[in-house]
Amino acid sequence: GENVEQHPSTLSVQEGDSAVIKCTYSDSASNYFPWYKQELGKRPQLIIDIRSNVGEKKDQRIAVTLNKTAKHFSLHITETQPEDSAVYFCAASGAAGNKLTFGGGTRVLVKP
Amino acid sequence: DVKVTQSSRYLVKRTGEKVFLECVQDMDHENMFWYRQDPGLGLRLIYFSYDVKMKEKGDIPEGYSVSREKKERFSLILESASTNQTSMYLCASSPGLAGGPYEQYFGPGTRLTVT
Numbered sequence: 001g002e003n004v005e006q007h008p009s010t011l012s013v014q015e016g017d018s019a020v021i022k023c024t025y026s027d028s029a030s031n032y033f034p035w036y037k038q039e040l041g042k043r044p045q046l047i048i049d050i051r052s053n054v055g056e057k058k059d060q061r062i063a064v065t066l067n068k069t070a071k072h073f074s075l076h077i078t079e080t081q082p083e084d085s086a087v088y089f090c091a092a093s094g095a096a097g098n099k100l101t102f103g104g105g106t107r108v109l110v111k112p
Numbered sequence: 113d114v115k116v117t118q119s120s121r122y123l124v125k126r127t128g129e130k131v132f133l134e135c136v137q138d139m140d141h142e143n144m145f146w147y148r149q150d151p152g153l154g155l156r157l158i159y160f161s162y163d164v165k166m167k168e169k170g171d172i173p174e175g176y177s178v179s180r181e182k183k184e185r186f187s188l189i190l191e192s193a194s195t196n197q198t199s200m201y202l203c204a205s206s207p208g209l210a211g212g213p214y215e216q217y218f219g220p221g222t223r224l225t226v227t
Contacts, residue, residue, distance in 0.1 A: 043218040
């Protein structure tokens, strides 16, 4: 089955700086790569996703890049703000069906 | 607006008890999922369902079973709760449209403590 590794596990940045989280996946048949944000005490919510026919996608301060050859994808947050502090999870779809395999999560702390 | 609800936010049970966690979604989604969330381990899939009365094992099904008698409801059952099942349990749903997978919508979670 699919295996997703996520790094780093914790990330501390100064407000205004950029944050980058990286994930690798094992199944070359994976075609959907979402990113979820989970604020303290709340449910995970999708912030951006990318499909395997696209190399990069951007939404305001958030961007995701995908390298299918190397089987890794990354989340980039620019001009970080205190409200970006949360746990972020990457996921990959695997070969079949609608299930997702999640990475271990990255706790991001934005220091004012 | 998609709404996924779970029957309890907090639950405390004793070892050996049978535990039922209920999840209901109101968006007519075909797919429903049960995960457990533990620090550093992310979200691990326990069971999922693509349709009524249909279920498939996820990555960590041991000690759990599920039931889906109606499209909107997906239940997770711990037949005999053990302390290593103390965790946060999250339910999710997603549409089963062609061209998927699609975004999964999560419930608020149930923090289960087994003593």
